[in-house]
Amino acid sequence: MKDINIEEKEREFQAKIDADIKIEPNDWMPAEYRKTLIRQISQHAHSEVVGMLPEGNWITRAPNLRRKAVLLAKVQDEAGHGLYLYSAAETLGSDREASIDDMHAGIAKYSSIFNYPTLSWADMGMIGWLVDGAAISNQVPLCRCSYGPYARAMVRVCKEESFHQRQGYEIATTLANGTPEQKAMAQESFNRWWWPALMMFGPTDAASKHSALSMKWKIKRVSNDELRQQFVNVTVPQAELIGLTIPDPELNWNEEKQGYDFGTINWEEFNQVVQGNGPCNKERLDARRKAKENGVWVREAALAHAEKRKAKMAS
Amino acid sequence: MSSNEWPLWEVFIRSKQGLSHKHVGSLRAADAENAINNARDVYTRRSEGISIWVVESKLISASDPKEADSLFDPADTKIYRHPTFYEVPDGVLHM
Numbered sequence: 001m002k003d004i005n006i007e008e009k010e011r012e013f014q015a016k017i018d019a020d021i022k023i024e025p026n027d028w029m030p031a032e033y034r035k036t037l038i039r040q041i042s043q044h045a046h047s048e049v050v051g052m053l054p055e056g057n058w059i060t061r062a063p064n065l066r067r068k069a070v071l072l073a074k075v076q077d078e079a080g081h082g083l084y085l086y087s088a089a090e091t092l093g094s095d096r097e098a099s100i101d102d103m104h105a106g107i108a109k110y111s112s113i114f115n116y117p118t119l120s121w122a123d124m125g126m127i128g129w130l131v132d133g134a135a136i137s138n139q140v141p142l143c144r145c146s147y148g149p150y151a152r153a154m155v156r157v158c159k160e161e162s163f164h165q166r167q168g169y170e171i172a173t174t175l176a177n178g179t180p181e182q183k184a185m186a187q188e189s190f191n192r193w194w195w196p197a198l199m200m201f202g203p204t205d206a207a208s209k210h211s212a213l214s215m216k217w218k219i220k221r222v223s224n225d226e227l228r229q230q231f232v233n234v235t236v237p238q239a240e241l242i243g244l245t246i247p248d249p250e251l252n253w254n255e256e257k258q259g260y261d262f263g264t265i266n267w268e269e270f271n272q273v274v275q276g277n278g279p280c281n282k283e284r285l286d287a288r289r290k291a292k293e294n295g296v297w298v299r300e301a302a303l304a305h306a307e308k309r310k311a312k313m314a315s
Numbered sequence: 316m317s318s319n320e321w322p323l324w325e326v327f328i329r330s331k332q333g334l335s336h337k338h339v340g341s342l343r344a345a346d347a348e349n350a351i352n353n354a355r356d357v358y359t360r361r362s363e364g365i366s367i368w369v370v371e372s373k374l375i376s377a378s379d380p381k382e383a384d385s386l387f388d389p390a391d392t393k394i395y396r397h398p399t400f401y402e403v404p405d406g407v408l409h410m
Contacts, residue, residue, distance in 0.1 A: 153340070
């Protein structure tokens, strides 16, 4: 077989992307495409796994059995999503354990939203409605991402997330229609989660350093600012419907653009949380490290058991 | 910490009786039984399956994408393998 040079391979690769042909694990791909995907998919996986912690905080204190069963199912889904994503990253040659260790060492990131504390039961409503809602807006376009295994994992994730958002909105609705204390609890929680939810879409398009290449490679298909605008447009009427007030004095319907204008995000807060100085960064990482360390003996025992059984079957 | 990772397994699910098993993804597990149990939790939380196959990923041999042309192109020129290639006179029924 003749050895074609790298530029030609890159041209062929881009032609496939432009023709919307999916890239599969063993296909040739530019090293940078592989690196970008490994970074993005593993960050996404870490986010799902760390995302279990804020909600795990309320499982034992759910107000009734129905809410508890739902919350348990939701947290179990997050674990499942993390697993789909780690296995998608592994198809690119990423080492699962090394990537988890990178997260524990603070080298690899996860979504900053999970560095905020869950102070009241209403937070379970806001996380489902706003945080999962924002995640869905981000993830729906990823179902059409150019890398096959990532796109397929996202299809599963999106199907499951829509239950997450609805259960959250149901909690928010119930509280908003409840006693004055319950309604106040919902509003207080909404006030805390609104801005961090908007930050989930990442830096503005002008400041986003990974965007251009990701767009060209169809890893990313819609820009951060566009997704954020869509999220605001759909969420404001949902809040109004249940009588919650958006904590943004600059929020205004703009007839011309057929969307809401909204205030400026506090990017200093965003950067601080990304850099590890959010309210719960340390607590989250400590919890993950502890989970890994406390599970070592279980993983070792399972392997030893498997070896022993194999030996027994061979003899 | 020493790397003592469980092996990687590919998971195939039969969604209902009468359909074949289909690849759904992969997971890590200590052995086959453990892999089936994990696959149940990871891939069938919403009644997606009635039967699970698992196989260790390293046991799968795959064709090389670089050889796709030489492997599969020859079939493209053999249109006479399809029924639409043949002319059938008007009025012929049940064929």
